[in-house]
Amino acid sequence: MKWIKWIVGGLLLIPVLALVALLLVPSERIARLAVARLGEATGREVSLSGDVELSLFPVLGLSAGGLEIADADWAGEGAMLSSARTEIGLDALALLGGEIRITHIEALSPTLRLEQRKDGRANWRFIEGAGDTAAGGSETGQGGRALSIERLQLTNATLVYAREGEAAMRIDGVDLAMDWPEPQGPATLTAALRPAGSPVTLDVDVENFASFLDGKLERLEARLTGPGGALSLGGRATLQGALAGNLAFEADDLQAFATGLGAAPGTLPPWLGRTGDIKAQMTLTDDGDLALRDLVADIGGNVLRGTFDSSFGATPKIAAKLQAGALDFSALATAPSRGGEAATDEQRSEGWPREDIDAALLAAFDGDIELQAESIRLGALELGATKVALRNERARMVFDLQEVAAYGGSLTGEFVMNNRRGLSVGGDLRARGVEMNPLLEALFGVTRFSGSGDARLSFLGSGQNVEAIMNSLSGSGSFEAGRGTIKGIDLDALLGSVDVKGGSTVFDSLAGSFAIENGVLRNDDLLLTLPNLNATGRGEIGLGAREIDYTVIPRALRVNSGRGLAIPVRIAGPWADPKIRPDVKGALDLNLSEQKKRRAEKARRELEDALREQMGEPVEAPAEALEAPLPAEPAAPQQPQPVPQPQPVPERSLEDILKDEIQDRLARELLKIFD
Template sequence: MKWIKRIFGGILIAIVVIVVSLFFLPADRIAQIAAEQIRTQTGRDVKITGDVSMTLWPVLGASVGGLEVGNAEWSRQGAMLTAKNAAVGIDALALLRGEISITNIEATSPTIRLESRKDGRASWQFTDASGEAVIETETAPSREVQAFSIKRLEITDATLIYDAEGSDLVSYSGVDLELDWPERLGHADISATLRPAGQDVDVQARIDGFAGFIAGQVQGVSANIAAGGGTLSLNGRASTAGDVAGKLALNLPNTDNFVTAVGLNALDLPSALGASMDLGADVTLTSDRRLSLRGMRVDLGGNAISGAADVSLNGVPQVNAQLSVGALDLTSATGGGSAGGGSSDAVNAGWSKARIDASGLAAFNGEIGLTATSIDLGTFKLGATRALIKNENSRIVFELREVQAYDGTVSGQFVMNNRNGLSVGGKIFANSISMKPLLGDAAGITRLNGSGDAEVSFLASGNSVQSIMNSMSGKGALKLGKGTIEGLDLNALMGNGKGSGGTTVFDSLVATFDMKDGNLRNDDLLFSLPNYEARGKGRVGLGAQDVDYVFTPTALRANSGQGLAIPVKVTGPWVDPKIRPDLKAVIDLNFSKEKERIEQRAREKVEQKLKEELGVSAQDGQSLEDAAKDKVEDKLKRELLKIFD
């Protein structure tokens, strides 16, 4: 019992000595110990200014009116850390053992400057006062290093400046940061809140081997960023040099909300093309900001895409990708949805006047190889497609390399250019295309049915489908085999002059056309039928959705082998055109000789009547009309002379 009392008495005396010693230890001395230890372990100048106050237990520490930690010798950006108010805590028991354990550092409204260089230097990689690295992860370092750790770092309302050589300067204000680092060679938990655009961007991360991480080593990392209702997460490996590899997940119910929350400009991506996004991929990011995505699976709000991509993130993203999709819907980008396509509703209402937002063309540059089971361009519908998409400075080119469409194949180019206002154009070649669905989608025309080849080059501009269709210009050619024209029966027309309704079957059709100011003009349409041929010329209003066209079918065997032509005028809107024979033209074309004979007989009868009634006879070289005029003049002269009798 005596020995027990002596032991407890000794412990009590030791505690009293410690407390008394700590109580009489000056606050500025504690601050100086902390400053010297930071200077020794980091190799950076440390300045403490302003008033100093002290705390005792369980954390021995000091609050200072000002703290400044110097930057790397090669830096030209000023101190690494400056704070007007700071507190540094030291583990009292460790201090009595001769160890320096900084338990916490707190700073309010500090400015933190971080820099990195392409040669691998970083301002957060510290050396001791002798110039040798002090952050070691080896179990047996080359020389004994005094134990050093910062268990907790808490910063409020900081200004964070990051300058990576070759990249844009990054600066954030209003940053709150917490670091929990319980073991020097263990993991660290980081919580941060940034407000680059006034909204909270919350960052949560766990970094394995944190001592090695801040020294530039690659360590295991799990991180999550939440902003604008969306999340970005990574599970993999990373280094402070900017090298990252692992599983990436991106869930953005509203892409613009996320990108604006993190301080970027809104992308204004169309719906189904990135306005919302759900992405998963194996990602590799290098320190020179080159991003590689493999095993990528992404839902763009309706369009599901898989594939691989390489992206350079210096400036406007430069993309090189190979993508595979199912049914690709591009109507939100082309503005050719149900309100502006070739459907009957669109034809009834006219072309859509809704503004087409093509600003998404500025989101990237590069090349994308694309395969799809189908593509909906709004106005046109494509089947299985293999294409190359090139975008440069808001001008995107769709190279159609192998496209199944309208029961045939299509090749060529389709271009959208938004550099100085939106324009569209291209040159398309079609083989064995079914004309009825094609013309129905393009112009709401469903009367012509047949399969053939076509080519068209076109150019138009405007910020709506209506303005584009009204400015359409270009040229083209069409060649069809056997087909039909619905709503026109040439047999009935040639038989009784009534051709409306019914169907005309033809053996071939050829035509060329020009387009200007939204009007298509054709002068050489030729139908070939077993007993007939039909020629056509006129105008089709692509912008106004109307037609003013004349078909002239000819019965080759009629009229004693001379042929019988009955021109048919097609006029009015596409939805309800009027089809009627031009009877005056029928007479002029088919009965010109009979008309001349009838007119001659009528003149002869009139002349005979004048001779009988007026006693008029024509002299040599004089018409009967002139003779009658002379007869009347003579009679008037005689009557006037009677006045003087």
């Protein structure tokens, strides 16, 4: 029993003696040994600042005013890691055996700078060269002993990441923890970031962390979780950034997720949608080249499938081929569904927006994107099978409408946005066989026109806002339609009866052309033909000023002794409230000009004859009188005729009478076209 007591007592005495021995060793000496060991393992200069204290509880270790690990020789100025307060945990048994084994490092308010060069060098790779092992490996290439850090914790850290040729990224308020219990085993890293106040967490599991730090390809699982969504990656990766595996992204609030990562509120456009669900096979090189295969992206209910490739450099390059079913971008459209009902009179009269257009996106990337969709909905505007290609190069973006089915016909052409030397927009668009009724109803709320036709439009405008662009527009175009109808008004009957109500106008053709200069569209050859009537038109439409001054002249062909009856209708004023009235003076000029000439000539001859008789001069017989047969008996001498006196002007002129008769009726009927 005595031997047993001595053995037990000896065992209990060993820890006591160890603690006494540790207390007898100066803390400064332990600190110097720990610093030397850390510097030997990293190949960098390491220093502690401030007072150094030795602590025994809760773990054996050192507490110092600050820790600083120097950066690589090729990196920028300053330390790679510097902290205001540092605690270093040590393995007591290893320390008694003369081994400095650092079990954990905790740093308060540190600054961690990570830098990477294009040639693959990174300042977190402490030992360079073949056969070298990074911190945490078994041996260094310089004969150093093993370094094992079971836990690393950074609290309220500032993280700075700089990649050669790119702007440095800085994140404040980062909490980072790494658990690495076995030098050749797995490691778990957890980071909490607050770019916008709300916490964003990153969890990473690496299968062999020592090999991963040495730049080798290792299995990795990562998940980024933020407000409203999460992004996960699973596959094989290297410390330099190369990765191959599965990508999955789910968000029930895309804007909240983007804001949580530091984006400004409202960065994402509303038409993008609220939710997101993306899955793909992902390959990322350490140079930043990204490839997505088997891509399925559901953004706000719009599902896209295909491939996506990008390379990141001074100007990122993007190439994508996407297919889709029915796409709904109704939120893109702000136009009302019927004739401007969604906008107030005040809003319609305000004019074009004057806010500068942010065209920075045009210079943000170069690329080629192809899209095929079964249908696309843009508010009230609906397109059928669509095939478009987008090409962007040096801030010049071209939308190539290769095939767009729309309203029974097709749309083709190009639309261009150029921001190389200030913003400009232009295009060359063609429409073939398009049904007017659904198209005009979708765009302007006009429902009374029907028929199919063709159109062409070429235009160019420049300016930093919509108002400037609309006032600078130039170009040309034409339109042509075959047989169609105008419901609610019978132009043929209107010119022949004062009691016409309702009905329809069936026209044989509609055609015209126009030119645009300085934001003003001019047309002088509008022609609408019917069996018994035609209508011509000419005038100006101020695209920039949002004003119109246009005259339409319907002409009945079977009245007025076959010469036709024309009643011009003038449409003038601002778009928000144009005035539509018959041009009675123009009607008189058009329809009574011949009668006026004949009456004026007859009055002139009568006046000349009367003056000659008074002066005793012979009066010339009119031509029709010379051709008449001579009378049987001599005619009695004619008495001098009095000079015709001017007839009193009637109280109401013919113009006033016609105006009262047709103005209200004609204006009211023509306005029905725009109901």
